[in-house]
Amino acid sequence: MAVDEGEMGAGAGRSERKRQAVLAAATQTFLKSGYLGANMDEIAASSGVSKQTVYKHFGSKEALFIEIVTSMTGAADIRVHTAPADPETAEALRQFLFDYAYRQLKVVMTPALMQLRRLVIGEVSRFPDLARVLYERGPQRAMTVLSGIFGRLDARGLLNCPEPQLAATTFNWLAMAEPVNRAMLLGDGELPTDAQLRAVATEAVRVFLAAYGRS
């Protein structure tokens, strides 16, 4: 195969722009039509490239969808896991937990991420890798980060959680379970308002600290 123009100079920028255009168009198409319903011709047409270019960049329909799942969950992960996590007092801990839960809810409870989650759940038996990527980038990533934080807070006497991973699992789902599962089954008409997200985060923190707090 000849050296692709995308591999050097100005061509590299053009190639990357094409890649991003395909990714954006494909995201829309998959979210609208589902995995099986998504059409590679339609994705090529709506991103203004040839179908050959789509395959050159992404290899296959499955690889393209995995890239979308990776990209969307990666973007969400970066937005959730930002704050420095080193509360030193009980009050700072409460605030940290509230901020974390509220931020996670704000980032995750969006029509696009909820629809992505529905899509990959619907395809678990055919394409288990898609759902595994979503699980690892979503709940598992959150629980791993929290587990590390909770382990340090336990060592410093701010939490009482000899099994930080269990505490992280509990906290993650105290905040996320009801809104996510409601949206999964009842659709985007049931996405919570900002006030509801704050109430969920507040109660999650209260219940969590009653079970794992000190004092």
Add this chain to the structure above:
Amino acid sequence: MAVDEGEMGAGAGRSERKRQAVLAAATQTFLKSGYLGANMDEIAASSGVSKQTVYKHFGSKEALFIEIVTSMTGAADIRVHTAPADPETAEALRQFLFDYAYRQLKVVMTPALMQLRRLVIGEVSRFPDLARVLYERGPQRAMTVLSGIFGRLDARGLLNCPEPQLAATTFNWLAMAEPVNRAMLLGDGELPTDAQLRAVATEAVRVFLAAYGRS
């Protein structure tokens, strides 16, 4: 239309048997092939009736699937909501909560119910009614029953939950969230063992009573 043989005498039993045969075959087919993939010809063939008979009993593919969702969730509901719920001491309350959570996990965490849940989630945008039936018969039903129980326990001073519905939501997801969401995304290879279900139920009760118990 002529009077159907199924409407009288021995014919009624035969008609009901045919209906049950179609329902059983259709359940297998939908769980295996998904909603769009399920084929009415195949369902008729594997239940040993004509396609006309399938439509006579169930009207349409969507109505047949709603009947399956209703039937499977109804059967699960009956198995979960059996025990008389009138604990009179803190220890009896703890035992009641454990038994409830463990029973609910045992009934719900099965390959068939998890696959049904994946299916309807995957079809939410096309067939919102299917998912609504599952939500109402599943989590919502559990939370309504628990809310009634928790309200009485609050009035009798065994729980401290002025908002029993909130407490019911918390307890339901403390037990169900991690196993259900893990199975949704990671498939039936991740269904918990009996020992894991007991551990989840035990921790759910501990966290719940720390936040909503008296003492």
